[in-house]
Amino acid sequence: MVKEFNILINGVGGQGVILMSELLGRAAVADNLRVRGSEILGMAVRGGSVTSSIRLGDDVYGPLIPTGKCQAMVSMEPSEALRNISYLSESSLVLLNTAVTIPFTVSIGESSYPSLEAILEKLAKASEHIVQLDASQLAQEAGNLLTTNIVMLGALFSAGLPIKIATIKETIQAHFPAKVAPVNLKAFDLGYEACRQAVK
Amino acid sequence: MKELTVSSDAPGKRLFVLGNEAIARGVIEAGVQVAAAYPGTPSSEVTETLAGVAKELDMYVEWSTNEKVAFEVALAASICGVRALASMKHVGVNVAHDPLMTAGYIGAKGGFVLLSADDPWAWSSQNEQDNRYIALQAYIPILEPSSVQEAKDMMADAFNLSEQFRHIFMFRSVTRIGHARGDITLGEISRERRKGHFVKNRSWLVYTPREARINKPLMLERFETIKKAVNTLTYNQLKLAGGAKLGIIASGLSYSYALEAVNWLGLEDKVSVLKIGTPHPLPEEMVLELLNSVKEVLVAEELDPFVELHVKAIAGGHNLPVKIHGKDLLPRIGELSTRKLTEAIAKLTKVKTPVDFTAIDKLEQETTPLLPWRPPALCPGCPHRASHYAIRVASRRVARELGKDIEPVYPGDIGCYNLAYNPPQEASDTTVCMGGSFGIANGMAHVIDAPIVAHLGDSTFFHSGIPPLVNAVYNKANITMMILDNSATAMTGFQPHPGTGYTAMGEEAVQLKPEDVARACGVKFVEVVDPFDLKKATETIEKAIRFEGPAVVVSRHLCAIIEQREKKKRKEAVVPYRVDPAKCNDKCNACIELLGCPALIKEGTKTVIDNSLCNGCGLCAQVCPHKAIVLE
Numbered sequence: 001m002v003k004e005f006n007i008l009i010n011g012v013g014g015q016g017v018i019l020m021s022e023l024l025g026r027a028a029v030a031d032n033l034r035v036r037g038s039e040i041l042g043m044a045v046r047g048g049s050v051t052s053s054i055r056l057g058d059d060v061y062g063p064l065i066p067t068g069k070c071q072a073m074v075s076m077e078p079s080e081a082l083r084n085i086s087y088l089s090e091s092s093l094v095l096l097n098t099a100v101t102i103p104f105t106v107s108i109g110e111s112s113y114p115s116l117e118a119i120l121e122k123l124a125k126a127s128e129h130i131v132q133l134d135a136s137q138l139a140q141e142a143g144n145l146l147t148t149n150i151v152m153l154g155a156l157f158s159a160g161l162p163i164k165i166a167t168i169k170e171t172i173q174a175h176f177p178a179k180v181a182p183v184n185l186k187a188f189d190l191g192y193e194a195c196r197q198a199v200k
Numbered sequence: 201m202k203e204l205t206v207s208s209d210a211p212g213k214r215l216f217v218l219g220n221e222a223i224a225r226g227v228i229e230a231g232v233q234v235a236a237a238y239p240g241t242p243s244s245e246v247t248e249t250l251a252g253v254a255k256e257l258d259m260y261v262e263w264s265t266n267e268k269v270a271f272e273v274a275l276a277a278s279i280c281g282v283r284a285l286a287s288m289k290h291v292g293v294n295v296a297h298d299p300l301m302t303a304g305y306i307g308a309k310g311g312f313v314l315l316s317a318d319d320p321w322a323w324s325s326q327n328e329q330d331n332r333y334i335a336l337q338a339y340i341p342i343l344e345p346s347s348v349q350e351a352k353d354m355m356a357d358a359f360n361l362s363e364q365f366r367h368i369f370m371f372r373s374v375t376r377i378g379h380a381r382g383d384i385t386l387g388e389i390s391r392e393r394r395k396g397h398f399v400k401n402r403s404w405l406v407y408t409p410r411e412a413r414i415n416k417p418l419m420l421e422r423f424e425t426i427k428k429a430v431n432t433l434t435y436n437q438l439k440l441a442g443g444a445k446l447g448i449i450a451s452g453l454s455y456s457y458a459l460e461a462v463n464w465l466g467l468e469d470k471v472s473v474l475k476i477g478t479p480h481p482l483p484e485e486m487v488l489e490l491l492n493s494v495k496e497v498l499v500a501e502e503l504d505p506f507v508e509l510h511v512k513a514i515a516g517g518h519n520l521p522v523k524i525h526g527k528d529l530l531p532r533i534g535e536l537s538t539r540k541l542t543e544a545i546a547k548l549t550k551v552k553t554p555v556d557f558t559a560i561d562k563l564e565q566e567t568t569p570l571l572p573w574r575p576p577a578l579c580p581g582c583p584h585r586a587s588h589y590a591i592r593v594a595s596r597r598v599a600r601e602l603g604k605d606i607e608p609v610y611p612g613d614i615g616c617y618n619l620a621y622n623p624p625q626e627a628s629d630t631t632v633c634m635g636g637s638f639g640i641a642n643g644m645a646h647v648i649d650a651p652i653v654a655h656l657g658d659s660t661f662f663h664s665g666i667p668p669l670v671n672a673v674y675n676k677a678n679i680t681m682m683i684l685d686n687s688a689t690a691m692t693g694f695q696p697h698p699g700t701g702y703t704a705m706g707e708e709a710v711q712l713k714p715e716d717v718a719r720a721c722g723v724k725f726v727e728v729v730d731p732f733d734l735k736k737a738t739e740t741i742e743k744a745i746r747f748e749g750p751a752v753v754v755s756r757h758l759c760a761i762i763e764q765r766e767k768k769k770r771k772e773a774v775v776p777y778r779v780d781p782a783k784c785n786d787k788c789n790a791c792i793e794l795l796g797c798p799a800l801i802k803e804g805t806k807t808v809i810d811n812s813l814c815n816g817c818g819l820c821a822q823v824c825p826h827k828a829i830v831l832e
Contacts (some may be wrong), residue, residue, distance in 0.1 A: 012574065013576070021381065022216075022381075025216040025381055025382075025383075026216045028216070028383075029214050029215070029216040029383045034382075034383060035216060035381070035382055035383050036347075036348070036380065036381070036382045037380065037381040037382065038376055038379060038380040038381060039379060040323075041323070047574070047575075047576055047577040047579075047798050048574055048575060048576035048577075049574045054381075059460075059463060060460075061346075061347070061455075061456035061457075061459045061460050062376075062453075062456040062457050062460050062537070062538050063348075063376050063380035063381070063382070063453075063456070064376065064537060064538070066460065066464070066537065066538035066539050066542070067537075067538075067539040067555065067557060067560055068555040068557070068560050069538075069555070079570075079571060079572055079574075082567055082570060082571060083567075083571055085563060085564055085567050086560050086561070086563070086564045089555070102572070102801060103572050103573065103574040103575075103577075103798075104577055104792075104796050104797070104798045104800075104801075105572065105573040105574070105575065106572055107792050107796075107800065107801050107802055108623060108624055108792055108793055108796055110573060110623060111572045111573035112572065113572045114570040114571075114572075118570060119570070122563070122566070122567050122570065125563055126560075126563060145812070
């Protein structure tokens with residue numbers, strides 16, 4: 001029985017954060033787990049910050065992960081990981097896609113973007129387990145930059161989840177049209193392997 | 201095997217859904233035949249889901265022109281004996297307030313439920329009003345779910361309750377119910393389909409002073425019956441812990457946070473908990489039982505102290521020496537959370553919190569200054585960007601002639617174009633409510649001398665833009681009214697409306713044109729432009745501003761997202777623009793600073809176009825002073 005397993009996924013609108021939550025949720029139900037979750041979006045989807053909670057287990061009631069109670073954080077964008085630092089604890093696992101997305105406010109000089117070193121330094125104060133991946137690069141290797149989210153999903157499963165790998169793969173297979181399903185499954189495997197290597 | 205969906209006849213099966221889909225499933229299980237709504241976050245997916253399955257289930261679903269009409273459509277169905285739902289976001293209920301205040305007098309024949317989707321923290325709203333007060337004022341009982349599963353169950357049952365008590369019910373959702381996700385267990389779908397039948401009954405349905413006086417006592421009687429009955433409804437549950445000093449009364453979603461907080465603190469056997477599913481009317485007997493068993497009570501509810509005030513009244517009425525906490529320990533603003541409940545309960549029980557929240561807060565505060573500002577932006581290729589650019593250029597030209605200190609004023613409205621309040625557009629000076637742009641412009645016209653250019657979208661125009669337009673004609677307001685027509689209710693998810701030519705159920709419809717409406721209302725200056733023809737659009741807006749009297753410019757171009765989808769369907773390639781480095785002056789930055797398009801970025805000192813984002817609208821090519829932006 002799973003009591004409580006909290007996964008926080010974050011990124012920028014358009015990166016497929018919500019789809020990751022949906023796939024995880026469907027796979028969890030198929031594996032007979034209880035699921036709860038919710039998203040925090042800006043006023044419009046595109047270009048704004050997106051944070052999604054997916055919570056598994058019988059002791060979970062609320063839709064949002066409490067402060068300091070996230071087991072795994074999957075960040076599609078480095079500064080978005082930093083934005084969600086309050087969810088982390090020492091034992092949280094952080095999976096970080098190192099490819100940055102610069103908001104237009106930086107281009108027009110209204111704000112600035114921190115260095116990756118600065119981001120990692122702060123994250124290290126919250127958690128001891130940070131895994132960096134160039135998921136966007138791996139997605140291109142798989143055959144489509146749009147599969148970056150599936151690369152990160154693969155990495156998450158490599159870290160260990162209460163959901164079976166076969167189940168999430170079936171869910172991915174069922175979700176995508178037959179033409180693009182293989183690219184996504186390849187992306188999943190590349191992420192899985194890259195994370196396994198990185199942890200080793 | 202057929203894929204499981206929200207309309208599957210598969211009782212007992214589990215499905216992972218969005219909260220609003222769960223609510224829609226409840227409506228389907230109840231055998232509701234009429235659902236009417238106006239889109240508004242966080243309610244829209246309920247009606248979208250229903251519209252998608254309406255034909256297969258023999259339901260009638262419509263996007264109404266506004267919430268008042270939606271409410272009246274549902275009320276009419278109920279009067280004719282058919283089960284009906286009206287759904288809307290919290291501020292939408294304000295638009296429906298007029299018929300709603302008499303709906304309690306009428307009650308219900310066919311089950312009648314109003315879905316009010318409240319939005320604590322105003323994630324996608326202009327305020328965070330607590331609609332429980334509207335229900336209180338109108339003698340409408342409230343059902344408030346604590347989870348996605350309960351939302352489904354409660355909605356399905358709401359129509360039974362409505363018919364049992366012959367009264368309208370409010371189903372109060374919040375963002376974290378409607379936009380939460382979870383697994384639900386499906387129930388039976390009612391296949392009952394009734395034929396609507398209208399029975400003339402003046403005393404019941406024709407509201408003159410006489411009928412108000414006849415029906416109010418009947419309404420009060422119905423409400424009293426409901427007040428007794430809620431004590432036995434399973435949505436309210438009392439769990440007494442032996443010898444507990446503290447009791448928690450948790451309403452709706454707050455119950456899930458309270459349960460987690462109590463578990464996190466390890467106080468499962470030390471705190472009594474009353475779960476409230478009907479905040480109005482409260483299950484008074486259960487409240488009393490709790491108040492009689494503890495020394496202190498914490499009322500957990502989002503937004504205003506609604507349950508708290510009623511609990512205090514009950515305690516006061518019975519002279520009970522119980523200390524009642526609520527908004528002294530929990531905020532009136534924003535959403536509650538497991539953390540907020542944990543801290544409040546820890547304080548009352550003098551137990552240490554399981555996590556050092558102060559340390560987490562400190563780290564977060566150190567981190568915040570590093571974060572880039574990532575507000576939602578108008579999409580690449582969004583026609584509003586072009587419209588706002590044209591409005592600014594045209595209005596400033598006129599303002600300069602009027603005097604050095606004169607700044608044009610841009611009353612704005614509810615919709616994607618509201619994002620133009622951000623830099624670099626800065627072209628939305630007020631946003632109050634749907635249709636408020638034209639209304640505010642009317643008033644400003646009589647007190648200031650600057651050019652006034654108000655703007656709203658096509659769906660908003662049909663929702664509530666027409667009365668203030670008529671007012672401008674009638675009362676001679678010298679204003680320019682822009683209708684930014686992208687042929688969609690874009691911000692809430694591209695729902696159709698009277699200007700799109702089709703209905704919620706996908707049927708063809710008469711396509712109303714805002715320019716025809718404006719002309720028919722007596723506006724003497726009405727022009728239609730494509731904002732991507734920037735020169736012509738700017739000149740036309742300038743003429744409209746110079747026109748003596750109310751003027752209308754319809755700035756029409758299909759929403760960039762829909763346009764892109766249609767191109768994809770037609771297998772038409774999107775041709776992005778690129779910056780010619782030989783012509784571009786890297787220090788100029790005009791394109792970036794004037795337009796703020798997410799596809800225009802700096803790579804080191806170079807200005808470049810991100811071709812994965814560019815949709816080829818060509819606006820930047822039109823504003824570049826060096827003609828350095830060219831087609832790929």
